[in-house]
């Protein structure tokens with residue numbers, strides 16, 4: 001694997017020798033082989049990087065926003081140049097297929113384009129003042145250094161969603177990537193530095209940095225009062241730890257946590273559209289997307305038509321090396337993920353589930369890697385184990401009779417990230433996206449649960465954490481709202497008509 005990765009690094013204009021002598025071994029899920037070694041940060045280096053970001057903030061906030069956008073534009077240009085190579089490194093380090101690796105880099109390019117536009121649209125409000133001769137305005141000011149914590153499954157896109165907006169908004173970034181995917185993070189940092197070189201001297205040192213390490217390094221970032229915003233993407237378990245710690249010091253958070261996403265298939269659904277949507281959503285990225293389809297709620301009239309067709313589609317899925325053309329499903333990230341999948345299938349059997357597929361694949365060829373056959377589990381009802389997110393390709397299927405029951409099951413889990421309905425009935429479609437419909441942050445009609453566009457705000461409710469990133473007005477989370485009243489008269493009328501005679 002090291003030789004393969006060396007070629008990818010050369011395509012990224014990175015000397016492979018830079019990843020030979022660290023204290024953290026990085027293994028590829030493709031074959032379990034060593035990819036490289038990276039140097040972990042210490043308490044002191046983390047402290048120094050936060051201090052540098054704090055200094056950088058003083059300079060960067062004074063650079064006009066459209067000029068800040070120019071740096072993001074240059075970052076987008078560099079990402080275009082390295083799209084294939086970075087996509088391949090993503091595949092090698094987290095195991096998603098090359099097409100998805102490149103797709104992730106395309107998302108980075110898209111958010112850069114979006115953020116360049118935002119850099120010329122950082123606008124506030126003018127508000128009618130109740131006092132004569134007064135102007136009231138709302139400004140959005142740069143906030144300060146942003147701490148970014150990211151998960152292994154989107155090792156580069158999540159950074160860019162945060163960084164492109166934060167940099168345009170005037171905030172330096174300190175990134176703690178997953179300890180499972182530090183090489184892609186260090187490659188992104190190099191790409192950022194190349195954009196900075198082209199940008200010129202008004203980009204201060206310390207504008208972007210990466211801190212490599214385990215949970216303790218993340219905790220140091222989380223607890224540091226110099227970092228007003230922590231944007232954390234990962235499991236709900238992580239969010240439960242990070243959220244209260246940041247709140248304790250009155251910091252802000254964007255929490256992007258676990259999902260448990262369902263698709264409802266109604267009697268009027270176009271199954272030719274539904275089937276590829278369901279299969280891509282449930283087996284794509286080996287079921288390791290926060291938006292992966294985990295639950296299918298199918299009307300009894302279409303159940304016996306849909307389920308055999310799904311099983312047939314599952315039998316044709318090509319599992320294998322994610323960098324090889326034609327592969328649709330790569331490996332799970334590690335043995336712990338495989339064990340979790342096994343446990344979940346066992347629990348489902350205990351709840352009366354009929355399991356189709358599952359189990360290890362390609363074990364002879366890849367003894368140290370964890371490829372699996374995606375599983376379909378027909379359940380008698382929505383059970384306790386269906387309410388948990390197992391980060392693996394398991395699709396639970398339940399039948400429903402009436403639409404209200406389907407909606408209740410759809411919403412009857414603790415997570416609230418993404419949901420979808422396949423229907424050609426306008427009443428069902430509109431109800432699904434109404435106040436009494438899906439309680440998720442993302443609610444789709446006639447497309448699946450996974451794969452979001454940059455232009456919309458991304459995130460979910462309940463145990464998904466409530467954060468929003470990426471498009472729409474998500475940029476505001478990276479800024480400080482300031483209400484300002486200016487008196488241009490020669491009087492000093494007090495608010496609410498108060499008289500205060502001295």
Ligand code: NAD
Nearest residue numbers: 150151152177178218219234235238241256257258259290
């Ligand atoms: P994880 O929670 O194990 O780790 C995520 C990151 O948090 C890592 O960088 C880790 O080192 C760090 N971390 C863990 N505990 C911490 C703590 N106490 N303080 C500071 N940092 C801490 O998640 P994972 O296994 O890498 O990723 C899979 C999970 O991420 C799934 O639950 C998935 O749904 C979720 N996810 C959510 C989104 C979203 O946008 N909602 C996107 C991608 C992944």
